[in-house]
Amino acid sequence: MSFSIEQFSATRRLVLQGAGTVVLMSLGNLVAPPALAAANDNYPEEAFKQKADKDAIQALYGRTAEASDKVKLDAPEIAENGAVVPIAVTTTLENVTSISFLVSGNPNALAASYAIPSGTLPSVSNRLKMQQTSNVIAIVEAGGKLYSATKEVKVTVGGCGG
Amino acid sequence: MASTIRVRAIANGDTTEVQALIQHPMDSGFVKDAQGQLIPAHFIQQLTFEHNGKGVFIADWGPAVAKDPYVKFAFKGAAKGDELKISWVDNKGASDSTRAKIQ
Numbered sequence: 001m002s003f004s005i006e007q008f009s010a011t012r013r014l015v016l017q018g019a020g021t022v023v024l025m026s027l028g029n030l031v032a033p034p035a036l037a038a039a040n041d042n043y044p045e046e047a048f049k050q051k052a053d054k055d056a057i058q059a060l061y062g063r064t065a066e067a068s069d070k071v072k073l074d075a076p077e078i079a080e081n082g083a084v085v086p087i088a089v090t091t092t093l094e095n096v097t098s099i100s101f102l103v104s105g106n107p108n109a110l111a112a113s114y115a116i117p118s119g120t121l122p123s124v125s126n127r128l129k130m131q132q133t134s135n136v137i138a139i140v141e142a143g144g145k146l147y148s149a150t151k152e153v154k155v156t157v158g159g160c161g162g
Numbered sequence: 163m164a165s166t167i168r169v170r171a172i173a174n175g176d177t178t179e180v181q182a183l184i185q186h187p188m189d190s191g192f193v194k195d196a197q198g199q200l201i202p203a204h205f206i207q208q209l210t211f212e213h214n215g216k217g218v219f220i221a222d223w224g225p226a227v228a229k230d231p232y233v234k235f236a237f238k239g240a241a242k243g244d245e246l247k248i249s250w251v252d253n254k255g256a257s258d259s260t261r262a263k264i265q
Binding site for chain 2: 042043044048083084085088103106107108110111112113114115116117119120121123124125126127128129130131
């Protein structure tokens with residue numbers, strides 16, 4: 001059994017080409033586009049892109065929130081530095097699954113969203129950027145419904161670099 | 163390499179209070195540098211806290227979270243000496259993680 005040199009080379013070339021294509025195709029599947037950030041499953045990209053707070057809430061939760069005095073939003077009357085505004089929320093509501101913060105006057109209203117698994121207290125403190133005087137809105141998802149608290153925070157020096 | 167994550171977790175009975183401070187520019191993408199060029203957005207997108215392999219707090223962040231972000235929360239079911247795992251991923255695909263003992 002013998003192959004001519006030409007036949008062998010052609011076959012070898014075909015096999016290598018085929019193998020190369022398979023490798024390239026599988027590599028293509030492995031390399032995720034940087035923008036996707038595949039490690040962030042469930043990252044609410046669309047919600048963060050919304051400009052208005054109502055649209056961000058809709059994109060995040062698919063429904064609207066009702067104001068509730070059971071949501072206690074802690075925010076300063078006046079933020080000396082819009083780049084670092086301490087905001088906290090706590091609630092007496094039960095079965096809380098999510099807490100989010102929005103800043104109406106920011107270019108994109110949604111600032112942060114937190115998943116509260118069972119066993120975690122419905123309480124979050126964080127620091128946000130505020131571009132200008134505007135409302136800060138805390139959203140609490142509890143028992144499948146949405147509740148909110150709103151507070152206006154005056155900003156003297158904006159958090160977007162003035 | 164030192165971690166970008168500094169965390170303090172203190173158990174008070176069944177409740178553990180966690181405070182974390184992370185070194186990160188959290189650039190919003192709206193700010194211009196001295197030359198008038200926009201500094202590209204560079205911010206942590208997801209921050210996860212795990213105890214015994216279970217997520218106890220997951221933060222989805224946008225660029226409006228302040229630079230060198232700080233966060234505080236509390237959860238039940240852990241005890242002094244338990245380990246907490248904290249990790250983050252940012253919009254450029256960079257990440258960091260650390261483990262801390264609950265005090």
